[in-house]
Amino acid sequence: MISKQKGISLFNDLKLDKVSMKAYFKRIGFVGKAELNLETIKRLHALHPEAIPFENIDPLIGVPVGLSLEHVFQKLVDRGRGGFCFEQNVLFGAVLRTLGFNVVGLSARVFWEIKEGEIRPRDHMLLLLDLDGISYLLDVGFGSASFSAPLVLDQEGIQDTGHNQYRISLVSGFYYLEILIKGTWRLMHRFGLEHQMLADYEVVSWYLCTHPQSLFIKDLMVAKSFSDGRYALHNNQFTVHRKEGKSIKKKLHTVEEIIEILKNNFAINLPAGEELKIKLQGFIESKP
Incomplete structure (x- = not known):
């Protein structure tokens, strides 16, 4: 648990000043007083992915991704962009640490949307927060399957976030996170409790942004929550997932259509x- 490695955390030295915190709260639409309680965490965890989308545009067009707090804040808050898991959770973790929460970074091996039998590196960042002796799993950067509320790490059974249902299982020293999709439990990722430092994430981020087989440089992946569901864009296919009812999928046939979706939705x-x-244009021509 967090207490076993107290003091060893990426976020010990990552804090924002008052001006930056005010700008972040404005960016996500948070109003009121941020107190050291679970209600504050829930509000922030819901608002962040509704305002700051998951997106991999920079790796896709060959722009280096920096993970320093200064870099991610400038990109995600000042410039009105989104980012992938490392950027999102570095920012979110720094905000929580600035408020006084005890938070650390973890690393997960993803099994979501990969071919059967394929083994990928631990290329996903998530957060673990300790409050009043209870450990909560947080993650604002998993894209269209992100959970919109904190999950209790050691709670058995189903946990409902309002958008989806999840469950966490502990098997042979590793935690397995699953999501319920159309009546079927699907494995998202497996993670341990070893605390990660910025250098750990920078190595994997460089791999995802440069390796020829990385999806982050081959495909466009964008996701954003809203109160009634989620938007998702994969190359030129736009999907609206709603809590109730069927998902709506639409193939986009021009660059202008995709740009309009990126700007408006x-x-x-x-x-x-x-x-x-x-x-x-390449996605339009290869996936008509």
Whole structure:
């Protein structure tokens, strides 16, 4: 648990000043007083993915991804962009640490949406927070399957976040996180409790942003929550997932359609230049 390695945390030295905290709260629409309680964590965890989308546009167009707090804050808050798990959870963890919460970073091996038998490196970042002797799993950066509320680490059975249902199992020293999709439990990832430092994430982030087989440089992946569901964009296929009712899928046939979705549904301030448009045209031509 967190207490066993107290003091060894990525977030010990990652704190934001008052001006930055105010800007973050404005970015996600948080109003009122942030207190050291579970209600504050729940509110922040719900608001963050509704305001700051998961997106991999920078790796897709060959722009380096920096994971320093200064870099992720400037990108996700000041510039109105989104990011992938490392960027999202570095920022979220720093916000929680600034408020006074005891939070550490963990690493997970993802099994979501990969081929059967494929083994990937531990390339996902998530957070563990201790409050009043209870450990909570937090994650604002898993994309379309992200949970919108903290999960109790050692609670057996189903945990409902309002968007989806999840369960956590402990098997042979590892935790397994599953999500219920259309009546079927699907494994998202497996993780341990070893605390990670920024250097651990930087190595994996570099791999995801440069390896020829990495999906982060091959496909466009964007996701954003809203109160009644989630938006998801994969290359030129746009999907609206709702809590109730069937998902709505729409194939986009022009670059202009994709850009409109990115701006309006995901509220992303897109980077200047033609690189993104060239990539988007490639998706249109290869996936008509």
